Amino acid sequence: MSVADTFRIDTTEHKPIGSTLLVGQANPGMAGVTAVDHLVRHLDATLIGHVAPNDLPAIAPFEDGVPRHHGRLFTHTGADMTILIEELFVPVGAGRGYVDALLDWIEPSAVDEITVLHGVPFPHGPEEHDVFSVATPAYRDRRLADSSLSPLRGGLLDGIVGELVTRSLDETVPETGVLITPTHLPGPDIDAALRLIDALEGLYDLDVDETDLRTFGDQLKQYYEQLASRMESRGAGGSDVSSEYPDDRMFM
Known part of the structure; x- marks a missing residue:
């Protein structure tokens, strides 16, 4: 089986995909996936499909005895946005196959921008409990020009996030921006998830009830x-x- 065939996307609802793809995946601290999970619970979001691995073990998250797919796609027409929640820890080596499946799915759609919510357990001080950005030039001009988010000074992005950003630099995928915040282990780091939600509200004019979180x-x-x-x-x-x-x- 080729790398490109390691994941597939099954869609059950044929609804228009928004121009922005919002991605939150499972990482140490669980900030990104916690943030997008809260968004779909409190916004007018519709489940339209799921991501499934072909040659990796799947997991079956459940709540109140009801199981669900670990990778789920939702549309939020009010914000012209599609949201991807990925609760599976996708190995770095499988990032290329995951992104291949995702890009094949969005290719015929109107998606022209990808935003990733990403928590990273990097060393930081109390004054660095903030959200930073790593984004391609066109994404910065379009989405971050009037934002107070500071660029992250240095580091590297790997796995799914690294694949998306690298391909965006090569102009083979839509313009991509990553909102990054430091996380504390073991997680879930709720404060980090709330920081990501607050940053997203400012960038996309969303209004999310954060009381439950x-x-x-x-x-x-x-x-x-x-x-x-x-x-x-x-x-x-x-x-x-x-x-x-x-x-x-x-x-x-």
């Missing part, structure tokens, strides 16, 4: 504080904390 973030912080307190108490009592608790507490 902020409440969830407060509950998550309280949970981790209580968990850390219990771990410290056990450690003070002489027990081996590391043998009782995994390092990654994401699913605890």
Whole structure:
């Protein structure tokens, strides 16, 4: 099987695709995927299809006992936007095949701009809890000219995001911009997701109710504080904390 055949997109609803493709994928900290998941829950979005891997193991996220596809496509006609939520951690080596499938799907459409919401656990100080941008020149001129988002000083983008940006530089895909914010592990980093949503609202004149997400973030912080307190108490009592608790507490 060729790299181009590693993913496929199955569409169930034949609805117009907006001129902007918004992408949020699973990365350490889960900021991007958390942000776009909140968007489709609180905007007038319609599920139109899903992304499926042909030669990678799939995952089946579920909520209240109901499973769903890990990669889902929604249209939001009010903002002339199509939203991609990808909950599968796509390996860096599979990024090319994923982007091939995505670009084949949007080729006959009116998509002329791709925006990626991307959280990265890079070293940062308290004053750097902000959203930064990495964008091709045409995207900057069109979307960021009047924005207060600062360009990220240096680094690299790989996987799906790197493929999209590189191909946009080669002018083989629509103009691409990446909104990047630092994340804290293990995640989900709700504060980072909220920063991405706030930045997106400013760029696309969206109005998103963030109440539920902020409440969830407060509950998550309280949970981790209580968990850390219990771990410290056990450690003070002489027990081996590391043998009782995994390092990654994401699913605890």
